[in-house]
Amino acid sequence: MWYDLSIQKRLEGESLSADVHVPGGSAWFDGHFPGAPVLPGIAQLAMVFDLVRQAFQDPVRVKEVSRVRFKQMIMPEDRLVVVAEPRPGRVGTYAFRITKNEELVCSGTMTVVPINSAEK
Structure with missing residues (x-):
């Protein structure tokens, strides 16, 4: 992985949580942006997917991402907590949040x- 997943746990019910360290040497920071590196949004979504897919025995793919809000920038060497909570009545749908210093x-x-699902 391009980031360090140091602790992973299941919270109450089916909720998932992971502590993540984003190393400064990650290729995601190359050119984004020179002199002021910031982790791109797609990389943040990849971290969420890596956590969510571990809740399933069979391989899964992303069907939809919605209501995404980017509130702060993630810089090299940041330590984060990624949490994904299943949405009641919506199989495979998780509300997620990434926090830094709470x-x-x-x-x-x-x-x-x-x-292998035919769903688009």
Whole structure:
């Protein structure tokens, strides 16, 4: 992985949580932006997906990402907490949040389906 996943745990029910360290040497920071590196949003969503997919035995893919809000920038060497909570009545849909120093960095909803699913 391009980041360090140091602790991973299940919270109450089916909620998932992981402590993440984003190393300064990650290729995601190259050119984004020169002199002031910031982790791109797509990389943040990849961290969420990596956490969510571990809740499933079979491989899954992202079907939909919605209601995403980026509140703060993630810089090299930041330490984060990624939490994903299943939405009641919506199989494969998780509300997620990424925090840094207990402050919200990013939040949204991600839906995953089995990789061989015909759902689009």
